[in-house]
Amino acid sequence: VQLQASGGGLVQPGGSLRLSCAASGFSFSSYWMYWVRQAPGKERELVASITSGGATTYENSVKGRFTIFRDNAQDAVYLQMNSLKPEDTAVYYCSTVERGLRRWGQGTQVTVSS
Numbered sequence: 001v002q003l004q005a006s007g008g009g010l011v012q013p014g015g016s017l018r019l020s021c022a023a024s025g026f027s028f029s030s031y032w033m034y035w036v037r038q039a040p041g042k043e044r045e046l047v048a049s050i051t052s053g054g055a056t057t058y059e060n061s062v063k064g065r066f067t068i069f070r071d072n073a074q075d076a077v078y079l080q081m082n083s084l085k086p087e088d089t090a091v092y093y094c095s096t097v098e099r100g101l102r103r104w105g106q107g108t109q110v111t112v113s114s
Helices: none
Strands: 002-006 009-011 017-024 033-038 045-050 056-058 066-071 076-081 090-098 101-104 108-112
Touching: 002 090, 017 033, 017 090, 017 108, 033 066, 033 076, 045 066, 045 076, 056 066
Parallel strands: 009 108
Antiparallel strands: 002 017, 017 076, 033 045, 033 090, 045 056, 066 076, 090 101, 090 108
16 A cells, blocks of 8 residues: 655645645555644644545534545545645645555645745
């Protein structure tokens, strides 16, 4: 299983970023996918999830600002982040649970600062 996240960077408050996660080594379309973030000094926090059927859930602080979606033809999951705030600053990871094990990508840094 490989999960390759990309798309992070430095953005001003109110700006937007789209994170991408390329998946391989498993039957992507059958699996739920997750975006998780970890801010400095804090525990990892589930930001958004998407089922194999496309149903989504969001952490309360990102509802209405972030959108998770997937492209099963490309074995990829995305996180569109709008109206970014300084408190969104974190390393963002894509993740899945495959054969009962949590799988992580390498993370991509998102920094929201003026």
